Amino acid sequence: MSETPTPAPESPRGSWPLYEIFVRGKRGLNHVHVGSLRAADDRMALLNARDLYTRRNEGVSIWAVRSTDIAASAPDEKDPFFAPSGDKVYRHPTFYDIPEDVPHI
Structure with a gap:
């Protein structure tokens, strides 16, 4: 009589870290956020992202970043966070003379 192997205990999905x-x-120059997923480790995140987000061979590179490692500004602080650049008028091109022969500016 053969014994059935006991499956290894798995950690619940809720405890897996969230990856962005x-x-x-193929035609893009930059990476674009396509979604989020939970995975047990970095390798699993890359494999699952490949299977989930590049099913039609449209990707050439994937980044899987733990959500906890991303620093982001808060949406409710957008006015005070970006306000300092508004008072630096030298950053606006209105003070520069543009030659007539320069197209598309």
């Missing part, structure tokens, strides 16, 4: 997934397409 960025994919660079």
Whole structure:
């Protein structure tokens, strides 16, 4: 009589870290956020992201970044956070002379 192997205990999915997934397409120059997923480790995050977000071979590079490692500004602080650049008028091109022969400016 053969014994059935006991499956290894798995950690519940809720305890897996959340990853943000960025994919660079074949025609793109930058990575674009395409979604989020939970995975047990970095390798699993990359494999699952490949299977989930590049099913039609549209990607050439994938970044899987733990959400806890991303520093972001808060949406409710957008006015005070970006306000300092408004008082630096030298950053605006209105003070520069643009030659006539320069197109598309």
